[in-house]
Amino acid sequence: MSDKEVKFDSYYHPTDSLPFEQGAKGVPLTLKPDSRYSLLSDLPLPAAVVSESALIHNAQWMQNFSDQSGVNLCPHGKTTMSPQLFNMQLEQGAWGISVASPAQAQVAVEAGAKRIIIPNQIVGLANINAVLDLIEHKGVDIYPCVDSQYLVEQWQEAASRRQLTVPLLIELGIAGGRCGCRSHQQVKALAEDIAKATHLRFAGVEFYEGVIHGDHGEDNAEHLVRTFVKGAVALAESLIDLSELDKPIVTGAGSAWYDVVAEEFANTQDLTTIIRPGCYLIHDDGIYQDAQNAVMARSQRDTSTACRIGGDLISALVLYAHVISVPETGKAIIGLGKRDAAFDAGLPRAVRLYRDGEQHPLPSLVSTNIMDQHLFVEFEQAGALKVGDVIAFSTSHPCLTFDKWRYIGVEEETGFVTKWLDTYF
Template sequence: MDEKKLRYDINYHDNYFTTPSFGDKSQPITTESNRNYSLIDEEIALPAAVIKASLLDNNLQWMQRFANHHNVKLAPHGKTTMTPAFFRQQLENGAWGITIASPAQAQIAVLSGAKNIIMANQLVGRANMMIISQLIKHYDVDFYCCIDSKHNVEALEDFFASHEQKLNILIEMGVEGGRCGCRTEQEIMALAQHIHQSPHLNLKGIEVYEGVIHGDNAEQQVRDFLNRTIAITIQLQQEHLIQGIPLVTGAGSAWYDVVAECFNKHRELEAIIRPGCYAIHDTGIYLDAQNEVMQRAEKNQGIACNLGGDLASALELWAYVVSRPEPNKVIVGFGKRDAAFDAGLPILERAYRNGESVIFDQVKTTDVMDQHAFLSVSSDCDLQVGDVLVFSTSHPCLTFDKWRAVAVSDDNDRVTHWVKTWF
């Protein structure tokens, strides 16, 4: 790992990424630039993924207020954007740390300024262990990874003993039919004893991911799962298998309110929530999830309804109409290479022609190919080849990973700068 070069590259691309725009390309677009570029007036090459800066700020502040009210720390999952500029914004807004899924992602989070890293995954493989060892050595970070097997305990102990380092461990607790994690209390206690006998591993607490729980009675199942997690964490402390204040962490972007509420009842624990998609949000699966959060808050007089405002979809996909081959069909110049399609297709929100709004109705995205999207329209719909269309999306994680650079715009749809992603 060439750390100096990586740090330089991150700073360079975040602050001085030259836009693929029309006009003078010799000058980079930055937040201090005297020249911003209009999406509506076609000064940016399309398709382009665009983040509305004001809505991103709104989302970061809203979730931080939520975490602060519940006395839980916020370690947002970085996999959604893998964008150092946004990691820094989250940290500047008060996030305790960054959650990641792999050692490569940990490198980016650390070089973005995070001092607390949760790897919500198992650390397996000597090359991966070496990356983490080097991050701990050179950047003095508090790193935590998950574990659910004795084989992994032994491999980690051997590696970190050979490097004379101690590694923070979280036992992952899972559910039957779910993903990783110990399935029973007996497995957890046996694994904790094994870790306790490993001098270079430091058991800090328990990690869970409740997002794999589904069904008609999902909320009660999540609450029961969390209460079991808390009880086992406290038992581990009482049996002196956890040193210091026990850490308990969970929460994706669907159940963070229930997780925070359950954790908040136990101030003797260090509680951390890890939602990730809240920063970008969407008009699909996470909008539905957030609506359920707000409904639960209204029903139970929860704080989410009293924080002011709500999360808003900050990501837009801008593209051109490239063909209208049939009266009821419009083809748009984006596709699977540009936007998520696993949890609902992009939704047309606005349209422009020659800088002016175009009125439309009864438009639906019906299919996508690699770089073409199909719209079903009424025969009298006014959309024409060359019109600029603006779409919202579902599941931002799988839109972000398709772009090397994402535009950031103001409320007048003018691009102020670009940020680089690091997938």
């Protein structure tokens, strides 16, 4: 079980000599000598903040899950794109960081990642050369994915021109899904081509099972996912002789089926098994809470690793915003909008209410609509909200909230921020 201390030395601490850049939101406009800022009185709202204790808990929980499941953890960094959080995950014991693009890979490298998986198709000479730059000048191991002969040829040509060697993963997909070869035979043919190339190395098989959906409920979806992962493992094992790695890689798992993938990975001893959940660190109380509930339900049923390690993931992110207008009975407008919060998987949900600097009981509030800078909230209780009230909101799908903020405040205690995370989207 991981018990490594999480360090936060690289947090952004504003000082007189290091102010936030002009136009940044959710940060102090006037710096305080004690660097302790109240979300109710010192910071212009809206502001996005994460709980430090929740971050630490979630990082340790998933690392413990991975360690006890016998798999490596390479969390997907696209959720936060925060070097401080990448660094924290690596210090906890992560094998590396997963990213979606060369630009994201650069951020991961600067955060200290020595091994990076890019579970995506990197197309175009500029993108390929950006990856090769990192390999050549930073001395890191980067594993891009391919699913076509064209990309194999592009990587070979670019790598040979620079006298570099690139380890490639082959993506296995499903019919109707995203990228990826649609048959095992296609994967085998590409693996053979890569193995023959002078400046490429076949590194293994990559997949994303999150695009698999059952037509007859959760049990059917689980069966389909298990069957697909079993096939991916068997495929990777059948191609071992084409790889120069001692143990070629098989990697998959988003934030919904990581437990099932880890269980299926346990059936192989000849491969390096890597899971890539990303949203666990921030979590939410929307779509990822639903997914985690399913994980825990499966864990109770099978008494699996998630059950044995105890506890669960905690939603770490909230947005603070003012009630800026109560124009009609039972309707309030909040100074929070699409520019601030994810809205693709449900509208922000009120979790705490503050009035005149003190927390009050939260009335029944329903978010009904969202615009660029405004959230519409309805309520039945007379006087439930007043102009000037501060409401803390949780969101669903943290990836699309994080990417709207250059700085995310860190709460060491509820309602107070002393440091910030940088994000690089």
